[in-house]
Amino acid sequence: MKNILKISGFLALLMVLFVSCEKDNITTTVEELVGTEKQMEADLKQTLGKSANGWVMMVKSTLAETAYVPVVMQFDTIKNMVKMRSVYGSAVSNQSTYLINKGVSGVLLNFSGGSAVSSLMRMDRKYGDVTDYVFKVLSVGAESIKIQCLKSGEAYKKEGGPIYTLFKRPENWKWADDALLLDLKKTEARANVISTNSVLTLNYIPTGEKVSIGSHFGPGFDGVLNSWQLNGDPFYSNASANVFDKFYLFYAYVNYSKGTISDDYEDYPVARQGHNALYFIPFYERDANTWASTDKFAKSIKTPYLVINEVIRTGTNVTIKVASYDKSGKEYITGEYRNFN
Amino acid sequence: MKKLFIYTLLILAGISSFLSCSKEDKVTLEKENLDYFAIINKPKEKWNALDSLCDTIYRDYGVKIVYEYTPQVIRPNDFYYPPTYDKALAYTRKVMKTLWLEPLKKNFPDYFKRETPIEFILMGGYYHGHPTNTDIAAGAGFNGQFYRLGMGGVNNLDLSNKAAVHDHVVTLWHEHAHNQDVKYGRGEIFDRISIGTYYKEAWNTKTEPQAVTDGFFRKYGGFAPEEDFATTVEHLTRFPKNDALTLINSNEKLKRKYNLVNKFYLDKGMDLHKLQSIVYDLVYKK
Numbered sequence: 001m002k003n004i005l006k007i008s009g010f011l012a013l014l015m016v017l018f019v020s021c022e023k024d025n026i027t028t029t030v031e032e033l034v035g036t037e038k039q040m041e042a043d044l045k046q047t048l049g050k051s052a053n054g055w056v057m058m059v060k061s062t063l064a065e066t067a068y069v070p071v072v073m074q075f076d077t078i079k080n081m082v083k084m085r086s087v088y089g090s091a092v093s094n095q096s097t098y099l100i101n102k103g104v105s106g107v108l109l110n111f112s113g114g115s116a117v118s119s120l121m122r123m124d125r126k127y128g129d130v131t132d133y134v135f136k137v138l139s140v141g142a143e144s145i146k147i148q149c150l151k152s153g154e155a156y157k158k159e160g161g162p163i164y165t166l167f168k169r170p171e172n173w174k175w176a177d178d179a180l181l182l183d184l185k186k187t188e189a190r191a192n193v194i195s196t197n198s199v200l201t202l203n204y205i206p207t208g209e210k211v212s213i214g215s216h217f218g219p220g221f222d223g224v225l226n227s228w229q230l231n232g233d234p235f236y237s238n239a240s241a242n243v244f245d246k247f248y249l250f251y252a253y254v255n256y257s258k259g260t261i262s263d264d265y266e267d268y269p270v271a272r273q274g275h276n277a278l279y280f281i282p283f284y285e286r287d288a289n290t291w292a293s294t295d296k297f298a299k300s301i302k303t304p305y306l307v308i309n310e311v312i313r314t315g316t317n318v319t320i321k322v323a324s325y326d327k328s329g330k331e332y333i334t335g336e337y338r339n340f341n
Numbered sequence: 342m343k344k345l346f347i348y349t350l351l352i353l354a355g356i357s358s359f360l361s362c363s364k365e366d367k368v369t370l371e372k373e374n375l376d377y378f379a380i381i382n383k384p385k386e387k388w389n390a391l392d393s394l395c396d397t398i399y400r401d402y403g404v405k406i407v408y409e410y411t412p413q414v415i416r417p418n419d420f421y422y423p424p425t426y427d428k429a430l431a432y433t434r435k436v437m438k439t440l441w442l443e444p445l446k447k448n449f450p451d452y453f454k455r456e457t458p459i460e461f462i463l464m465g466g467y468y469h470g471h472p473t474n475t476d477i478a479a480g481a482g483f484n485g486q487f488y489r490l491g492m493g494g495v496n497n498l499d500l501s502n503k504a505a506v507h508d509h510v511v512t513l514w515h516e517h518a519h520n521q522d523v524k525y526g527r528g529e530i531f532d533r534i535s536i537g538t539y540y541k542e543a544w545n546t547k548t549e550p551q552a553v554t555d556g557f558f559r560k561y562g563g564f565a566p567e568e569d570f571a572t573t574v575e576h577l578t579r580f581p582k583n584d585a586l587t588l589i590n591s592n593e594k595l596k597r598k599y600n601l602v603n604k605f606y607l608d609k610g611m612d613l614h615k616l617q618s619i620v621y622d623l624v625y626k627k
Contacts, residue, residue, distance in 0.1 A: 080387050081426075096426045097389070097409050112409035114425035114465040114496060122422055122466070124473060131472065133423075134412060154471055155418035239497040240422035240466025 041100055041107045043140040049077035053169035053176070055145065058327050059120060059128035060162070063281065063295070066206070066332050067303035067324045069128055071116050072169050072176040084116040085176045087277035087305040088127065089235065089244020096243075105159065107137040109147055114243045121149075122241035123234070126281050126304065131161035143168065167329055175276035175307035175323075182308045182320060184220065184273050185248045192318045192339055194250065195219055197261045202301060202322075202335035211301070212259025215337060217271070218251035234283045248273040252280070254297060261341060269297035278322075279305040303333055316340075391430045398433070402442040402453075406433055407462045414462065420472045424465040424495040432463060432495050440510050444619050452610035458520060462491035490517055507624040511579045514616070518574035519567065521605075527570040531601050534594050539565055556594025573602045577613040578620065585614070 048055070054074035061069055072085040075098070082098045096113035111117045111133040120130040135147035149161030169176060183189050200215045221228060229236060229246040236246050249272045253265035270290055271278045281304050282294040298304045303324035310321040317340040326332040383392060395406045407414055408429040415421050424432070446453045492513055499505055535556055540547055540563040552560040562572030577585055577599070589599045606613050 078387070079389055080383070081389060094425075096423075099383075099409065099411060101411055103412060108412075110411055112411060112423060113429070114423045118422050118465070121472060122420075122469075133410075150412075151417065151472075155420075236497070238466065239494050240420075240464075240469065242465070242496040243425050 037102070037106055040137060040140055041102075044100060044107060044109065044137055044145070045077060047140050047142070047145060048075040050142075051168040053171065053173075054083075055166040056169050056173075056329050057117075057147075057164045057166050058325065058329060059130055059164070060327075061128060061281075061304045062125045063298045063304040064302055066326050067305075068327045069305060070173075070176070070307075070325055070329065071120075071128075072173070073166075082111065082115065085275050086116040086120075087175075087274040087279050087307060088116065088119075088272075089247075089275060094243070101134075103134075103136070103150070105136045105150070108150065109135045109137050111135075116243060119235065119241040119243045122238060129162050135164075136160070138163065165328075170329060172309070173307075174309045177276075181276050181311050183276075184217070184250065190220075192313070192316050193217060193320070193337075196318075196339050197263060198318075198337050198339040199259060199261050200254075200322075200335065200337050201259075202333050204302070204333055205331055213301070214255030214258050214260060214262050214265065216253040216265055218253060218268075220248060220250045232284055252278070252297070256300065261339070267293045267296065269294040274305065276309075277305055277307045301333075306333075306335070389426075391426065391433060394430070394433055394438075398438060398442065402446060402457065403459060404437075404442065404457060405460045406437060407460060408433070420469040422465045422469075424463045428465070428496050428498075429463050431500055432498065435500050436492075436498075436506070436509065436513075437461065440506070440620065440623055441513060444623060448615065448619055449611050456517075456521065456524075456609060456611070458488055458490040458517075460489040462489065463495050464491055464493040465496040467493040490520060492516065503624050507621070510620050510624065511575055514578040514620075515571045515575035518571040521574075521609075522567055522570050525605070527566065527605070528601070531570060531598065532566045534597050534601075535563075535566070535569060539563055539569070541565070553588065553592060553595070556592055556598070558588075558595065558598075569598070570602065573598050574606070574613065577603070578617050581617060581621070582614040585617075 054072050057071045057073065058068035059071060061067075069087060074083045074085075076082070080098055081095050083095050085094070094116070096111065096115040099110045099112045101108040101110050115133070117130055118133040120128040121133055130149060131153045132149035132151040134150040136150055138146040138148055140146075145166040146163060147166065148163045150159060152158050152161040174181065180186075180189075182193070184194060194217050196217065198215045198217075200213045202211045202213075203209075204211070225248070228249075231237060233247040234241075235244050236242050249270055251268045252271035253268050255262065255265050255267075257266065258264060268290065269280055270282075270284070270293070271280055280294050280298040280301075282291040282298075284290055306322035306324055308320055308322055310319075312319040312321070318338075320337040322333075322335050322337065323331050324333040388396070391408060395408070399405055408424060408426075410421065410423040423429075442453075442457075445457065490513075492509070494509070498509055538555060540560070542564075544560050544564040547555075547560040547563060549560055552558075552563050555563060557563040557569060557572070558576040559572045562569040576588075580588075585599075589595045603613065
């Protein structure tokens with residue numbers, strides 16, 4: 001009996017010794033990992049150039065929950081240049097360089113020159129949640145590229161910031177084309193838009209909710225614009241983030257309770273001209289009222305920006321078609337400014 | 342029997358512990374050629390206009406202009422932001438080539454050969470210790486190393502504004518003075534001139550005339566000896582010789598600092614008064 005126990009114990013031990021290392025059958029080698037990395041690098045190089053209208057990165061502003069801010073990137077893979085369009089700024093020439101580097105974490109997509117991305121990293125999180133202009137490349141597919149900010153924020157914080165899933169720019173995003181549909185810096189664009197009463201109607205696609213707000217774009221502070229640009233433009237006065245042309249701004253008076261065209265206005269948020277877009281981000285902290293009005297407006301319409309996809313002019317009647325997008329680039333809000341009933 | 346059994350067990354255990362993991366020998370150390378931080382030069386077919394200009398400058402002057410940032414260039418816990426492409430291109434052409442390297446090589450060939458840094462980093466903005474805080478630290482912020490120089494504020498420098506350009510080039514020579522200080526040392530005699538009278542963090546509470554009375558060319562020079570040295574160089578690069586000497590002769594400490602700094606530079610082949618007039622003429626008269 002004792003022997004049986006011993007023999008059984010012996011056999012069991014023997015089995016354990018032989019079996020225990022089965023799971024050590026390592027199939028991934030460093031060579032294979034390097035191979036995967038090289039494949040990803042090659043895929044990324046190719047894929048970046050495979051969207052005629054560019055790729056879109058949606059960044060999150062602290063001013064909105066569902067609306068995300070688009071940054072469109074068009075890659076020239078021959079010269080490693082990238083052209084970016086965001087709702088901020090309206091510079092026509094906005095090319096910068098990019099590099100595909102290797103890092104200890106794998107393949108890196110590095111926006112190596114000053115661009116909308118480096119600017120957003122520097123700006124307040126109301127503008128976007130970008131925490132680095134260098135990104136770890138997590139996956140590359142034909143229709144999407146997943147990237148993650150290498151740094152997560154301040155010095156000595158963990159590696160790995162927000163993750164973005166880049167997708168191909170939808171064809172109907174006319175605002176992201178080079179052609180300027182509405183640039184209120186220009187006199188011809190101001191006709192029947194500036195100093196004109198209108199109504200802003202917005203449709204919230206997921207809920208079916210409709211909102212109408214009385215609207216009036218004030219004149220553009222032309223007399224003081226130069227000095228305001230030098231001292232008050234949050235991008236220009238912040239050299240590290242200064243990648244756009246100097247701002248153009250005006251009061252976008254609103255009447256929340258009276259959603260019709262009228263002469264009465266309750267509040268005066270400030271709108272800034274973006275590339276075929278208007279954005280409403282409080283910035284002039286010395287003027288608490290304007291700051292609060294702009295903050296209130298962005299939160300009440302649930303988006304810090306409205307892109308302009310079409311401007312229809314019939315005589316003096318003007319319709320400005322606007323939209324705001326969600327995280328995946330789907331229309332979250334559609335609507336229009338209209339200066340006639 | 343019992344012993345034999347135990348020995349067998351031990352031998353088997355021994356053999357298996359040596360053999361059982363032998364399949365792991367497929368795992369090797371990382372290949373020697375996998376260098377995550379290798380500096381790979383951009384292939385020529387990918388060059389843009391600025392890359393070509395930087396290559397010409399490198400061949401003519403031996404200075405590598407860095408306008409693209411990678412984790413190899415920028416430490417991960419400091420926050421520097423790259424300049425925009427258009428601004429960097431115009432800046433390199435005008436400031437780097439026309440206002441810095443060309444006149445330096447032509448007028449001070451020996452000084453150029455020995456004292457020119459091998460890297461110059463263009464910064465869009467300034468040094469930040471935090472990614473989004475609005476506070477900014479000193480101008481270039483990283484010029485305490487003699488092989489590399491850098492200037493901040495490229496994104497905001499209006500190249501059509503002569504006063505701003507002049508100020509920028511003078512500041513460049515201030516930053517380069519930090520290079521020289523680190524490389525050779527300004528010396529104990531210099532440090533003894535104002536010992537015990539530096540303003541430290543209170544420098545910004547002083548007025549410029551007060552600073553001159555206290556023996557500093559600028560109130561910022563009163564911050565610390567290294568800035569005292571750099572602002573002396575800056576003053577001589579900024580103001581015409583006669584004006585500079587009038588001020589210098591009004592104060593014993595300024596005179597002693599001037600004599601030391603002027604000799605420090607002359608010994609290396611640089612006449613700061615001559616440099617001043619060259620820079621001034623290039624900015625204002627061309």
